[in-house]
Amino acid sequence: MRPLPAREVAAVDALGLVLAEPVASRLDLPSFTNSAMDGYAVVAADLAEVPASLPVRGDIRAGATGEQRMAAGECWRIMTGAPVPAGADAIVPVELTDGGTTQVQVREQVEPGNAVRHQGEDLRVGDPLVPAGSLLLAHHLSAIVAAGVETVQAVPRPRLAVLTTGDELVPPGQPLAPGQIVDSNGPMLRALALCADVEVVAVEHVRDDDDLGAVVDRLAESADAVVTSGGVSAGAYEPVKDAYAGGDAVRFVSVAMQPGKPQGFGLVGGAGCRCSRCRATRCPRW
Template identity: 55%
Template sequence: MTMLTPQQYADRLAAAMRRLPTQQVPVQRARGLVLAAPVRAQHRLPGFDNSAMDGYAVRAQDVTAADVVLPVAGCIPAGRTDRLQLEPGTAWQIMTGAPMPDGADSIVQVELTDGGTEQVRFDAAAVPGASVRRAGEDVEAGQVVLQADTRIGARHMGALVGSGATSVEVTPRPRVAVISTGDELQAPGIPLQHGQITDSNAPMLSALVEQAGFEVAFVGHSDDTAEALLAVVQEAAPLADAIITTGGVSAGEFEPLKAAFEGGRAVTFERIAMQPGKPQGFGFVDETTPLFALPGNPVSALVSFVMFVAPALRTMAGRPTSARWGTATAVEGWRTSPGRAQIARVWIEADGPYLNARVSGGPGSHLMGGLAAANGLAWIDAEVDEVRAGDSLRVLSLDGEFD
C-alpha cells in the first residue's frame, strides 16, 4: 500500500469536512465561536456627547484666557439622565463619562482650575472640542461592528454588548465523542492486574479536544471485538458531531476498528509516511458523523490529533484549517526515521527574539514521560535522516489550541 504524506492526508480530511449549521447564541456564550454573519450596531457609540475628563463644561468663547472666573450651575455626575442646558457665561462641574449639557463645547480639566463648586477660576484658556467625546465617533448605528468569520474573543465583547447586540449567529463548537479500545485498558483508579494498563488515551484526548476549543460530548470504552465497538459508536453518534477512536487500526489480529469497518463500510484505513502515527482511519458514521480512527499508543494518538483531527474540527467550527507553524533552531542533533516525516516531541524556549528547540525523550510512541516534558512538536521532513545542531526546525506549540 502506498503511503500518503501527512499533508496529503490532512488535506483529504479537511476537504471532507463541512462547517456545522449555524446557531443563534447569547453574546455572553459566544466567546471562542466564529460569527456566521456580520454584526451591526443597534445604536451608536458613544450614545451621547460626554466628558472625557473630570472638570468643567463651558463654552470656549467664555474662557479665552487664564484667570477667568465663572459661576458653577451645578454638578453633572456620570449616570445623570436629565437633559441640562449651559447658560452663556456659566460652567457646569462634570465628571468623566457624564453627558454634556446643551450649549457646552469644551471641557476644562479640573487640574487647570481651582476646583471651585460655587464659582470656578480657570488657569488656562478653554480649547473648543477639548476632552469631549462626540456621539457616534466610535461606532454609528447600523455600522458593521464585527465581520462574518470573526472568531469572538474577550476583546470583542465590549463593542458587541456596547453597540446593543444581545445574541449573535455563530458556528457552534463541534461536539466530540472519545472512544478508547482494548481489553487491557482499565479506567483510572482501578487496581491493575498483570497485563492491564490504565486508559490514558481517553483522558488525554478529552483534554486535547477541550484545549483545542471544542466540546467533549461522550467518553466511552470498547473491548476488542467489532460488535462491542459498533455498539459504542452507535451510542455515541447521536450525541456527537465527530467521533475519535484510539487503538485497533494496525496490522495485528485483534484490531476492532478494522474488523468493524473494513469490507465496504464507510471508514477506510491508510498508512501515513509519518512517525509516530503511521496507521490512520477515517470515514463517516450514519453518513454524516466523521470518525477519526487513531493509533493506540499515547504519543501517536496525541500527534495524530494535533496533525489531523484538530485541523478537521477547526474546519467544522468555521476556523482556519491550517496550523501556524513557527521556526526554531535545534540546540542538539538526533537521528530520524528515513522515508517518513518525523513529528518529534521538543522543548521550545525563547532566546531573545528567537526560539530554540531540543528533543524531549526517546522516539518511542509509548513514552509518555518524554511527552509530558515536551511543550511542542517539530516537523522533520521525510528526506532528512539526521537533525544537526543549528538546523532550522518547523515547530508547533502544544500549549495553545494547536493552530
C-alpha cells in the same frame, strides 16, 4: 466534509467562535454626547480672558439621566462619561482649575469641542462592526456588546467524543490485574482536544467484544466527530475494523509511524451512512 452550521449564540458566550454573519451596530456610539474628562462644562467663549471665575451650577455625575442646561457665564462640574449639558460646548479639565465646587477659577483657555465626545462620533446605527469570518476575541465581544448586540450567528465549537478500545485497558485509579494497563490515551486525547478549543462531549471505553458500531452511532447523536484509540490492526479482536471494514465509509491504511502504523478515517453515523451497518449510498450528515 461540510462546515458545521452556524447557530445563534449569546454574544457574551461567543469567545473563540468564528463569526458566521457580519455584525453591525445597533446603537450610536457614544449614544449621547458626554465628557471625556473630569472637569467643568463651559461655553468656551467665556474664557476669552483668563483667569476667569465662573459660578458652578452643580455636579453632573456619570450615569446621570436628567437633561441639564446652562447659559453663558456659568458652568457645571462634570465627571468623565457624564452627559454634557445643553448649551455647553467644551470641557475644562479639572487640572486647569482650582477645583472649586460653587465658584471655580479657570487658569487656561480651551477651544470649543475640547474633551467633548459627540453622539455617534465612533459609530452610527447600522455601521459595520465585525466582519464575518472573524475569530471572536475579548475585544470583539466588548465592542459587540457595547454596540447593543445581544446575540450573534457563529460557528460552534466542534463536539468530540473519545472512544478507547481493548480488554487490557483499565480506568486511571483502578487496580491492575496481570496483563492490564492504565487507559492513558483517553485522558490524553481529551486534553489535546481541550487545548485545541474543541468541546469534549464524552470519553468512553469499549471492550474487544462490544458492539463498537452501536456505540459510535449513539455518540454521533451528540458529537460531530469520534476519535477512537486502538482496534484497527491486522490481528484478531479489533473492534473498530470489525465494525467498519466491510463497508467503504471508513478507510484503513498504514502510515510511516511506529507504533501506530495502522490508521483509519471515515464519515460514519446517522441515517444514510455508507458503512457495512447501513449500506446506503450517501451520508447526509456530511
